[in-house]
Amino acid sequence: MMPFDSANALPVTLAFRLGVIALTLALSGRSRAARRVAFVGSAMASVVTGLMAADVLRAGAGVDGVLLLHQASGLALVYAVDGLSAWFLIVLSVLAVPIAVYNLGYVAHPHLSGRSVFLGVTFNVLVGAVETVFAAGDVITFLCAWELMTLATAALVVTEHEERASRRAAYLYLVMSHLGTGCLIAGFLALASASEALTFSTLLSHAPTDGSMRNVLFALFFVGFGVKAGIVPLHVWLPEAHPAAPTSISAFMSGVLIKTGIYGLVRVCAFGLGVPLLSWGVLVVVVGGLSALLGVLYALMQHDLKRLLAYHSIENIGIILLGLGAGMIGLTYGRSDVATLGVSASLYHVLNHAVFKGLLFLGAGGVVMATGTRQIERLGGLLHRMPWTGLCFLIGALAISGLPPLNGFASEWLTFQAFLFGFRGSTEPLVHLLFPIGGALLALTTALAAACFVKAFGISFLALPRSRAAAEAHESPAVMLAPQVCLAALCLGLGVFPGFVLGTLNPVVASLPGFPPPADIAGGSMAMVSGLESFDRVVPAMFGVALMGGAVVALLLTARRGATARRVPTWGCGGELTARTEYTATAFTKPLMLIFAALYRPSRQVEALTEVSPYFTREVRYRSEIEPTFERHVYEPLVRAVLRVAGGMKVLQAGSLHAYLGYVIAMVVTLVLFVWWTS
Amino acid sequence: MIPDAFLTIGASLLQAGGMLAAAPLLRTAIKKMKARLQNRQGPPLLQGYYDLAKLIRKEPVRSETASWVYVAGPRVYFAAAVAATTLVPVLVAVAPLEAAGGILLLVGTLAFGRFALATAALDTGSPFGGMGASRDMTIAALAEPALMLGLFAQALAAGTMNLGVLVRALVQQGPSWHPSDLLAFAGLFIIVIAETGRIPVDNPATHLELTMIHEAMVLEYAGPDLALVEWASAVKELLYLTLLVNLFMPVGIATSVETEALFVALMAWTGKVFLLAIAVTVVESTNAKLRLFRVPELVSVSLGLAFLALAIRFL
Numbered sequence: 001m002m003p004f005d006s007a008n009a010l011p012v013t014l015a016f017r018l019g020v021i022a023l024t025l026a027l028s029g030r031s032r033a034a035r036r037v038a039f040v041g042s043a044m045a046s047v048v049t050g051l052m053a054a055d056v057l058r059a060g061a062g063v064d065g066v067l068l069l070h071q072a073s074g075l076a077l078v079y080a081v082d083g084l085s086a087w088f089l090i091v092l093s094v095l096a097v098p099i100a101v102y103n104l105g106y107v108a109h110p111h112l113s114g115r116s117v118f119l120g121v122t123f124n125v126l127v128g129a130v131e132t133v134f135a136a137g138d139v140i141t142f143l144c145a146w147e148l149m150t151l152a153t154a155a156l157v158v159t160e161h162e163e164r165a166s167r168r169a170a171y172l173y174l175v176m177s178h179l180g181t182g183c184l185i186a187g188f189l190a191l192a193s194a195s196e197a198l199t200f201s202t203l204l205s206h207a208p209t210d211g212s213m214r215n216v217l218f219a220l221f222f223v224g225f226g227v228k229a230g231i232v233p234l235h236v237w238l239p240e241a242h243p244a245a246p247t248s249i250s251a252f253m254s255g256v257l258i259k260t261g262i263y264g265l266v267r268v269c270a271f272g273l274g275v276p277l278l279s280w281g282v283l284v285v286v287v288g289g290l291s292a293l294l295g296v297l298y299a300l301m302q303h304d305l306k307r308l309l310a311y312h313s314i315e316n317i318g319i320i321l322l323g324l325g326a327g328m329i330g331l332t333y334g335r336s337d338v339a340t341l342g343v344s345a346s347l348y349h350v351l352n353h354a355v356f357k358g359l360l361f362l363g364a365g366g367v368v369m370a371t372g373t374r375q376i377e378r379l380g381g382l383l384h385r386m387p388w389t390g391l392c393f394l395i396g397a398l399a400i401s402g403l404p405p406l407n408g409f410a411s412e413w414l415t416f417q418a419f420l421f422g423f424r425g426s427t428e429p430l431v432h433l434l435f436p437i438g439g440a441l442l443a444l445t446t447a448l449a450a451a452c453f454v455k456a457f458g459i460s461f462l463a464l465p466r467s468r469a470a471a472e473a474h475e476s477p478a479v480m481l482a483p484q485v486c487l488a489a490l491c492l493g494l495g496v497f498p499g500f501v502l503g504t505l506n507p508v509v510a511s512l513p514g515f516p517p518p519a520d521i522a523g524g525s526m527a528m529v530s531g532l533e534s535f536d537r538v539v540p541a542m543f544g545v546a547l548m549g550g551a552v553v554a555l556l557l558t559a560r561r562g563a564t565a566r567r568v569p570t571w572g573c574g575g576e577l578t579a580r581t582e583y584t585a586t587a588f589t590k591p592l593m594l595i596f597a598a599l600y601r602p603s604r605q606v607e608a609l610t611e612v613s614p615y616f617t618r619e620v621r622y623r624s625e626i627e628p629t630f631e632r633h634v635y636e637p638l639v640r641a642v643l644r645v646a647g648g649m650k651v652l653q654a655g656s657l658h659a660y661l662g663y664v665i666a667m668v669v670t671l672v673l674f675v676w677w678t679s
Numbered sequence: 680m681i682p683d684a685f686l687t688i689g690a691s692l693l694q695a696g697g698m699l700a701a702a703p704l705l706r707t708a709i710k711k712m713k714a715r716l717q718n719r720q721g722p723p724l725l726q727g728y729y730d731l732a733k734l735i736r737k738e739p740v741r742s743e744t745a746s747w748v749y750v751a752g753p754r755v756y757f758a759a760a761v762a763a764t765t766l767v768p769v770l771v772a773v774a775p776l777e778a779a780g781g782i783l784l785l786v787g788t789l790a791f792g793r794f795a796l797a798t799a800a801l802d803t804g805s806p807f808g809g810m811g812a813s814r815d816m817t818i819a820a821l822a823e824p825a826l827m828l829g830l831f832a833q834a835l836a837a838g839t840m841n842l843g844v845l846v847r848a849l850v851q852q853g854p855s856w857h858p859s860d861l862l863a864f865a866g867l868f869i870i871v872i873a874e875t876g877r878i879p880v881d882n883p884a885t886h887l888e889l890t891m892i893h894e895a896m897v898l899e900y901a902g903p904d905l906a907l908v909e910w911a912s913a914v915k916e917l918l919y920l921t922l923l924v925n926l927f928m929p930v931g932i933a934t935s936v937e938t939e940a941l942f943v944a945l946m947a948w949t950g951k952v953f954l955l956a957i958a959v960t961v962v963e964s965t966n967a968k969l970r971l972f973r974v975p976e977l978v979s980v981s982l983g984l985a986f987l988a989l990a991i992r993f994l
Contacts, residue, residue, distance in 0.1 A: 383746045403794060404787040413783050423835055429994055436831055436989050440824040447823035450794050451816035458801030464744055536840035542779035546765055550758030557735060558903035565739040570803040583809020591817040595975050
């Protein structure tokens with residue numbers, strides 16, 4: 001075996017992926033072999049990439065080189081892995097390996113196995129493209145990989161192309177993504193006009209330092225990367241595209257793909273364009289708060305398991321932006337301690353979200369496979385039939401609800417610290433109030449997420465099955481369970497050893513422009529410290545021990561009679577207790593729907609169907625829905641306006657050759673006149 | 680190092696034990712005072728202990744549809760309440776486990792217990808469990824930002840989020856009588872009422888379907904399981920009152936571990952918690968229970984008060 005050399009690892013793994021793709025295509029007649037080659041190969045490549053990234057962080061020195069050189073034109077695709085790239089590559093690998101393994105079992109399902117070759121090839125293309133996005137050293141490489149990533153994702157979203165909903169979702173995704181890519185290209189062109197080279201470092205060092213051009217650039221990049229990240233109000237594609245894709249792909253999209261937007265925001269928007277202006281940081285915090293709150297509120301109303309998880313991605317992107325915005329404001333004020341807290345919180349949450357959301361999506365995939373439905377109103381009682389999936393899903397639910405000692409708590413704790421510690425010493429009145437409001441918003445978001453996951457877990461996995469499919473469900477195969485168990489263990493590990501994660505993050509934060517060597521916010525591998533110890537510190541492991549102590553007391557107290565419980569039917573108020581008398585997900589979230597009625601604008605229809613006499617009702621139809629505010633009030637008018645303009649343009653494009661020749665002549669004359677006029 | 684660790688463990692055990700021992704008394708005392716206000720005799724002061732002893736000795740009865748989550752729920756709820764007691768200074772201006780975390784960890788701990796109990800409530804398939812869980816999580820979600828803001832107002836004034844450090848700072852600076860203290864106290868008092876399931880938010884004495892919140896959530900529990908839930912709820916209530924007492928009037932709290940100081944601290948703490956218990960009783964006896972959909976208004980009053988407290992102190 002060759003010694004591991006991180007310098008060339010990236011081109012080698014990408015070439016390896018190409019080989020895997022070729023071999024998969026060659027095996028197109030034999031889906032079982034194709035699956036094995038594609039997904040085992042993908043997992044191996046991801047492991048190598050992850051090791052390379054870890055090596056970069058450990059050594060503290062980046063690696064760079066050339067991926068592809070075209071001799072004649074001198075065009076080169078180059079990569080450069082620095083701290084930030086390495087961190088996102090680690091996040092990618094942490095999730096891509098379990099997903100690849102999971103796919104071995106998931107794609108084998110009769111529903112998908114006919115598409116093994118397609119899924120295997122496209123998955124490899126997608127992972128390779130995302131790796132290149134994170135590692136790209138110059139704009140050309142970045143944009144090529146970015147586009148490849150978008151197209152591969154769109155192809156995966158229409159895996160079930162017979163479904164009209166899938167095709168629509170992919171179309172919406174492509175339109176929104178290209179809107180974003182257009183903004184990115186405009187931004188990079190504007191930057192490139194002032195720079196002699198296209199590598200990121202040269203390009204960003206020539207960014208304008210003052211004037212309105214800076215604001216324009218920020219806006220272009222914010223929209224461009226924001227579309228991919230799924231920030232409100234650019235999120236509309238996300239809840240459509242995530243559920244349409246096969247669930248393992250949804251996990252990848254939610255865990256990694258939308259993080260490419262965050263990567264771009266951190267690299268270019270937040271710190272690439274010089275010291276951030278105060279207004280930028282405030283904008284990021286406001287957009288983050290809005291995304292977090294609206295994401296979780298819309299998630300609460302979803303009873304489709306995958307859509308619910310998709311809306312939670314918007315929420316978590318919001319939490320990531322809250323930390324990032326606090327960090328930006330900290331840097332504006334020259335408070336590098338606050339900036340370090342905020343950016344660490346943000347990057348930590350990027351990893352945590354990838355782990356717990358990946359876990360939840362993989363669990364949901366098993367449930368959908370076993371029952372054939374995504375509607376949690378048709379599930380129930382699954383914990384008896386799918387004990388391992390249920391346990392892993394519960395751990396993921398606890399983590400995403402920000403409960404100690406799991407990993408969601410650790411990064412949300414840091415985000416709170418960025419707000420609260422940042423509050424001390426800031427001077428602008430606006431900022432002064434923004435910080436505690438941000439904290440309160442985060443608290444509300446976390447508590448609502450907990451409510452949502454009590455619903456998602458409780459209704460799907462507990463009590464009586466609500467449909468035959470749920471009653472006859474069976475546990476996923478081991479190859480699908482093992483990745484979930486690993487991710488669940490990671491949820492706990494990342495929560496109990498926050499200091500270790502922060503230690504790994506130190507070189508990443510230090511590599512960002514404008515950051516001094518970071519203050520130590522990791523008090524040993526198990527603790528986090530904010531503001532010189534006296535402000536706050538947390539040791540989740542110690543708390544875990546206290547919790548276990550409490551549990552031991554509880555067990556001792558009930559030991560005498562706890563072992564042998566008498567089992568009796570649940571009291572059904574005198575009637576028989578069936579699945580129809582159980583509490584539903586709709587009912588569970590109804591109080592919140594009425595409390596936030598101003599946002600949801602719920603409507604309902606009750607219709608009683610009678611047969612002979614109006615006094616004997618045969619059936620009652622109940623329909624309740626909430627208004628999709630953004631789709632209806634922002635995007636529909638926009639689409640109508642675009643269509644109207646396009647309709648008007650039809651006059652020009654009448655199809656007459658003579659008219660087109662006339663346009664050409666008119667254009668040439670105008671240009672000649674213009675040149676003559678200017679010279 | 681080792682004696683330190685033993686000291687921490689010993690102090691934690693003592694404090695958790697003490698809180699567990701005192702908690703049932705508080706609940707009965709409130710019941711008794713409430714009865715007196717209604718010209719009734721009320722239960723004997725030790726009734727809380729009798730009830731727990733009886734429940735623990737009973738045979739556990741569980742629903743046949745329930746899974747292990749149903750069994751784990753009360754145990755985790757109890758464990759979280761016990762763990763939470765070690766994060767708050769009670770008699771001494773030091774929390775035994777203050778090195779483990781501060782306000783955010785405390786709030787997280789209580790949220791963990793609530794999550795466990797609400798999830799378990801859905802496990803029997805009874806509509807009551809779902810109804811209670813839904814309402815409890817809704818009110819908790821609305822109360823959490825107000826609780827956080829109220830605590831932040833006090834914490835940011837002292838410049839620390841750690842409850843032990845915070846109480847020591849408050850003792851050192853003496854009574855401040857800043858108007859923001861009053862506002863934050865009022866805001867937090869409302870939240871304590873909401874979180875402990877008291878009138879006007881919830882009625883701990885009712886078993887009427889339409890008005891139950893917490894009681895509906897735990898309706899299916901019996902025997903030792905129910906004992907754990909009841910006990911943990913009592914501990915939580917005592918913990919919230921202690922938090923209010925020590926954050927806003929830390930008079931008399933011991934700053935050293937001497938018998939005399941501890942005795943004074945015990946007397947002061949008992950007295951102050953008793954005063955707050957009277958306040959809770961009076962509020963409960965003179966108000967009608969609010970409709971569920973009026974509760975958000977009450978909570979937003981609390982949110983507004985906490986926000987004002989922050990604004991007048993820092994603007």
